[in-house]
Amino acid sequence: MPSRATRVYVIGLCVVAASLSAWSLASVPRPVDLIFFAGLVLLTEQFKARLGRNVLVSLTSVVAVATYPVLGMWGAPALIGALFTKRRAYSFDKRAYNVAQGVVCTFIGGAVYVALGGEVGTLARDSFPYILVPVTAAIIAWHISNAVLISGVLWLDGGGSPLRTMKANFVEVFLSFLGYSYLGLLLAVLWLGQLGPMAGLLVLAPLLVARWAFAQYAAEQKAHQSTLQALAQAIExxxxxxxxxxxxxxxxxxxxxxxxxxxxxxxxxxxxxxxxxxxxxxxxxxxxxxxxxxxxxxxxxxxxxxxxxxxxxxxxxxxxxxxxxxxxxxxxxxxxxxxxxxxxxxxxxxxxxxxxxxxxxxxxxxxxxxxxxxxxxxxxxxxxxxxxxxxxxxxxxxxxxxxxxxGWQAAPVQTVPAVGVTGAFDHDDPAHPPQVEGSEATP
Structure with a gap:
């Protein structure tokens, strides 16, 4: 069961996300585009790749980045589309937290994009390469805020080091995430280039490739663990x-x-x-x-x-x-x-x-x-x-x-030491080193 502080944290995050969504819905210039983006989020949620027993990698940040040139800082409600995906791995409460986190991160990224002069609603040829500056800053802001929010809930729930969690959830994975996040810029360019929502279908193939790459990595890690466990069992x-x-x-x-x-x-x-x-x-x-x-x-x-x-x-x-x-x-x-x-x-x-x-x-x-x-x-x-x-x-x-x-959790008792056994060897224990026949000294 989550701690009281964790529940308060999650509820607070959901309230913030709901407020930002209401503000965005009242300010968004093209609500129809927001609906299509929400549908695309729902679609990308089906392509989550499992990197471990409890870790799923989502591609929704690609859609989040695409909303910045199209809708500016008002695309955050599109992340609500992830709430309606059905995943056995997550309860509704956990999905609500993940969606709230996505909404907040997307809004922060959009605010950074707009603050740095990113164009909204149209992209011209002379927009490049200058647009890469606000887009990259927005991607970085999205991932930093995501790592901070994850660190906060894990710290409250289990007391883990926030800095260590931040490093594990941002520094070590950011470069790989940065690459596919730029697919969001490609999606926005196609979207604003008179393709509209149909651009999502064109970007679907790269998203599937990204998902396949994550799945391959997960399979490789699983094979590594199987090899390690097989060797460990052989020793025992x-x-x-x-x-x-x-x-x-x-x-x-x-x-x-x-x-x-x-x-x-x-x-x-x-x-x-x-x-x-x-x-x-x-x-x-x-x-x-x-x-x-x-x-x-x-x-x-x-x-x-x-x-x-x-x-x-x-x-x-x-x-x-x-x-x-x-x-x-x-x-x-x-x-x-x-x-x-x-x-x-x-x-x-x-x-x-x-x-x-x-x-x-x-x-x-x-x-x-x-x-x-x-x-x-x-x-x-x-x-x-x-x-x-x-x-x-x-x-x-x-x-x-x-x-x-x-602290240290000692090994469980598996058997009772034999009575009267003396002179036993143990090459791992400095207090009971191996005894060699014919010698009083310990090698």
Whole structure:
């Protein structure tokens, strides 16, 4: 259920949109054109492309841009046409909010267009290229206001960072949206060139191409996720105690990445690396992974090869290229005593330094065959104790700050630790490193 503040926000936005619509309907020079634009909005709503389970990309901003040269700042009521589309994904209340948001954004864009001297009702040959200035400014205003309104409702509903939401909903997608928004200018040129509403049919084909492009992108992203999940499940079949480990390391890596100021593709890449950091265990014998006692030297050497196996597994998957360094070196230690390459300090790739902390933290807060899960505070203390030896000290400080601010949901208990099991190994836990037969020292 949405919070009270969210409901007030949505109701307020709907009131503003209704007021702007009434003002526009009283001022619009050609009401018939407004009706046709509303019909075109209804049509474009049928071409929404799904980019995720809960994300639909609308092409109505194309129609919004087209209203500026044709109707000036009075085309906002055309967005009401989207209210009558039937979508199972959205309730009427959500559609009302989306329509209100579209009306407000379209009015703001139109006001910017008119304020910058954009021509209304007619376009001459000498209008170009000068008209591109007010049109581009109007497009930018539309998308900025859209991102601000989305950030506001998400902040009130879930407390997410408005600046981070703004960046995700504007900066990272704006250039792709800017390109197809110019189709609105093409539609306006054809509309004012004596074609009128028939121009919508001519622009329909480019809109379908844009929709197809978004659908292809969505299909590619779905294929990426399927590949990641398949690899993650393959890891978990080797060892019951790693069930869900990849997802939690991915979550921790994302948390630390955000604390470092990462976003976009880089943040997604480190999260993917976290999910698949142990994929090389596919190449380690199951009896070694599930062994409770001391390891032989040969068994420990086979464990140490899993980062190399991991790089081999993901080596031919193009979209995991950025994750390879993290997978390869997540068992290096800051003091240079790790494996497989013995790198030290900042010679260790930053992805690997992030994963090293995330991996150890989840291991410590999860059940193992020889012990119960350690409390989060105790795991944090262990990270601090090992800063500068196992882990990058600066990244430890950032991760600890993130955990103390946001908290951490530890792994659910999946099984009870075996009674009397001693000498068990754990290559992820700095407090319980692997024990090798014939040696009192920990490798």
């Amino acid at each position: 079949t080797k060892d019951l105690y790693t069930r869900g480990h990849g997802e939690r390391v991915s979550k921790a890596a994302r948390m630390l990445g955000q604390q470092m100021g990462w976003d976009g593709d880089r943040l997604e890449a480190v999260a993917e690396a976290g999910l698949l950091h142990d994929v090389g265990k596919i190449g380690v014998p199951t009896r070694v992974l599930q062994k409770d006692g001391r390891l032989t030297e040969d068994e420990f050497e086979s464990i140490k090869l899993h980062p190399l196996h991991g790089v081999e597994v993901v080596g031919d998957i193009a979209f995991l290229e950025d994750a390879r360094a993290g997978i390869m070196h997540h068992h290096e230690r800051y003091d240079g005593t790790g494996y497989p390459s013995g790198l030290r300090a900042t010679d260790i790739p930053v992805f690997a330094r992030v994963l090293s902390i995330s991996d150890a933290f989840d291991c410590m807060t999860s059940v193992r065959s020889y012990r119960a899960a350690r409390p989060v505070d105790e795991a944090v203390e262990e990270l601090v104790r090992c800063r500068g030896t196992h882990f990058d000290p600066e990244l430890v400080d950032l991760f600890v700050a993130a955990v103390r601010r946001d």
